[in-house]
């Protein structure tokens with residue numbers, strides 16, 4: 215058995231460690247790329263959302279490299295994501311690829327037995343004992359958390375750094391060295407090392423960079439290829455960014471949600487504008503916009519794939535929030551046709567606007 | 580107190596419930612007119628661009644009623660059957676409306692779950708808050724409304740046509756003849772009868788959805804998939820027409836599920852938005868009917884005496 219999985223930001227690094235720990239062979243799809251998107255769009259229904267298409271491209275590129283089992287997580291709220299597995303299976307079967315799908319649905323949907331059965335199917339290929347298996351899982355979770363911390367710090371601090379480009383350089387080095395580590399243990403050490411380094415990046419006390427919150431549909435904000443590497447671009451412009459939705463946030467949120475203890479800050483912040491969970495991560499998007507203001511950010515950028523149902527609801531509400539709080543918010547809708555030039559112009563214009571607003575405020579007082 | 584009941588969305592299916600409930604409470608009910616060009620334009624003006632046509636049209640209905648009533652029925656339908664969801668846009672409907680349309684009167688915001696009596700009752704209490712505090716009156720009205728709703732039947736089942744098709748789509752796409760440009764009438768004129776999902780038995784649906792790897796996530800998917808695969812399998816119809824709106828996330832999935840469930844069975848998807856032209860739609864319907872072998876002598880259906 216050779217497993218593969220769809221990309222989502224830095225998760226592939228942790229996944230590599232997980233399968234290595236379990237002793238299961240795995241094919242990591244090439245980082246999401248144009249060819250993957252093209253293949254994916256070719257075989258996907260036209261109106262399906264962008265994440266579906268990129269994921270399908272990921273699988274096909276992996277299958278071509280020998281993968282025979284695809285692992286995906288199942289539903290996460292009333293949205294299309296819950297149906298992805300079934301449709302992707304049908305498409306791959308029709309294309310003549312003989313692959314098995316393991317869908318890790320939530321136990322409330324399929325029953326805890328079925329979930330164990332599905333996971334058991336995979337771990338049966340592992341020759342490790344139970345303790346080792348559990349350890350690999352914990353290692354992987356730790357890696358996800360550490361990577362998110364490194365990335366988050368780097369993106370936020372880059373606006374303040376004394377030596378231009380240092381944060382970016384550290385982040386990239388961390389990713390590549392972690393990925394090339396020999397063992398999960400070594401990987402954790404590498405990331406910890408960089409985590410310290412980034413924490414100690416020297417600040418320029420004179421700097422007061424523009425700060426932007428990145429909000430919106432979870433996949434398109436986490437998977438850099440799908441948003442045309444917006445965080446990297448902003449980093450290059452000297453803008454500090456913050457994104458609350460990360461893979462480790464997702465893990466924690468999913469684990470705590472049966473108890474209703476998940477993301478209390480976001481829930482509280484969204485209360486005045488959207489008190490209920492409507493599916494996808496619309497409520498988070500709303501809450502994060504409010505929090506961005508509270509945290510002193512200059513603006514927020516909402517990103518979602520064309521046709522994304524929950525985010526369209528958020529988009530209808532954001533202008534009101536923007537007006538009430540005086541926080542500029544820009545929406546970027548992405549799909550396979552999104553042209554880079556126009557997209558970047560809009561981002562630049564938005565940052566300009568934020569800068570001008572600051573000057574206005576300064577000159578007024 | 581005047582209650583505004585906008586047409587559009589699932590009010591096509593549940594208007595009996597709302598009507599009866601508020602009538603029993605002694606309030607006056609104002610309706611929006613049938614969907615027309617003005618309502619569409621109002622909707623397009625007030626709604627976020629990215630939304631689908633039915634949501635835009637609902638915004639239009641709501642906007643057209645805003646000066647004519649004190650409370651608008653804008654149902655936030657969360658679930659119709661247990662464990663089956665509906666489109667996120669329904670769950671966030673009140674928020675979309677209040678943040679997009681200025682000067683709205685009060686609107687109903689309580690979540691609505693149709694599968695449980697208790698939950699329906701709590702919706703009634705919350706929505707009647709400004710009308711009466713008399714719980715027993717609310718309870719009686721709620722019970723009556725439920726009864727009436729359960730006794731109302733929906734669906735289209737034409738009889739006596741040479742060719743028949745199953746018409747699939749969200750209720751508001753099927754019953755709003757402005758949205759679908761009189762699709763049913765057009766088909767009838769071409770000598771084609773129409774049947775909708777209401778005429779299939781629950782147990783047959785259950786058997787059909789067993790074929791899916793996963794229990795459908797949406798209530799709508801269950802009905803549409805179960806109905807169309809059942810009708811195709813039983814050869815009770817000659818073809819299937821799916822009326823859908825652009826940018827409908829649910830349809831994009833359900834259409835694929837149906838396609839893989841019916842193999843080569845004749846199937847056509849009509850997608851509509853505010854720019855769809857009637858002539859183009861007609862051509863497509865005619866071509867499909869021709870393909871079913873129904874268009875050849877349809878004229879004889881219209882004038883059987885000749």
Ligand code: SF4
Nearest residue numbers: 263293295494522523
């Ligand atoms: S949240 Fe948006 S992108 Fe995700 S499955 Fe739903 S519609 Fe698609």
Ligand code: SF4
Nearest residue numbers: 631666668827828829
């Ligand atoms: S189900 Fe489709 S057509 Fe209906 S509101 Fe949702 S997106 Fe629009």
